[in-house]
Amino acid sequence: MDAMFILFKQISNLLQKEDNFINLTQLSGLNLKTPSHRLKASILVQNYFKKLGYFQALDTSCFITPKVKETQQMLSFLLEFLSKNEEEDNKNESAPS
Secondary structure, three states: OHHHHHHHHHHHHHOOHHHOOOOHHHHHOOOOOOHHHHHHHHHHHHHHHHHHOOOOOOOOHHHHOOOHHHHHHHHHHHHHHHHHHHHHHHHHHHOOO
C-alpha cells in the first residue's frame, strides 16, 4: 500500500486542481493496522483506479489480501499512467507556440 500511496501522490501532482479527485490527507490519515481503516483505504484506492481508467476486476480483497499478480498489474497500470502523462507533458513543452 505504501508504494501505491507514493504513486497516487505523484498522480495527484499531475492532475489539474479541478480534476484532482485524490484525497491524500484522507488516505495518509488511515491507520492500516485496523480492519476498518484498511477497508476504507481499499475502497478509496479502488475508486481511484476506476477513475483513472483501470478496467481489470477490482474488489476490496485486492488490497486487504493482495496477490502478487494483481499487485503487479495495478502497479504496472499506475506506472504506465505516469509515464504516459510525462510523455504528453514533454510533447506539450517542446511544441512550438
